[in-house]
Amino acid sequence: MPSTPTPLHGELTVQAARLVRLIRREHTSTAGLRVLSTLDELGPQSVTALAQADHCSQPTMTGQVRHLADLGWVTKEPHPADARSSLVALTPAGRAELDRVRRLNAELVADRLAHHPDLTTHDLATAVAVLKAVLDLPREGTS
Secondary structure: OOOOOOHHHHHHHHHHHHHHHHHHHHOOOOHHHHHHHHHHHHOOEEHHHHHHHHOOOHHHHHHHHHHHHHHOOEEEEEEOOEEEEEEEEEOHHHHHHHHHHHHHHHHHHHHHHOOOOOOOHHHHHHHHHHHHHHHHOOOOOOO
16 A cells, blocks of 8 residues: 555545544534543543543643543543552443443444445445554554
8 A cells, every 4th residue: 555645545535534523413412422432442540541632731630530430431540650649440330321322323334334335334334444544553742
């Protein structure tokens, strides 16, 4: 695959962003769901790391984590390597909520794709493979 950007590279980002906006319009997404998704992707994290990942302030993330803990969707445990910090982790209830929302999103995509019978399961698998390949590489400045 060429590393020089082509119109298709730009179109991929445009269409991926449009899909995210469509899902947000159809299923109200909250900051809390972003936190659950981040924990699913990265595993247990400190509040500071979650704030950095979500591009928000630490006090904002502290409030989000407190709310998610009140819902029973995350736990806060002492950080084993830093007594001043804690680790936030998904609970089974948080996992269930994340799975529920992802199922709703999958149903939305499936319903829309049903209007395009010319697209195959192979086409969908290719689209997923391309997005995974783009997302599998670490961002610059991270490891």
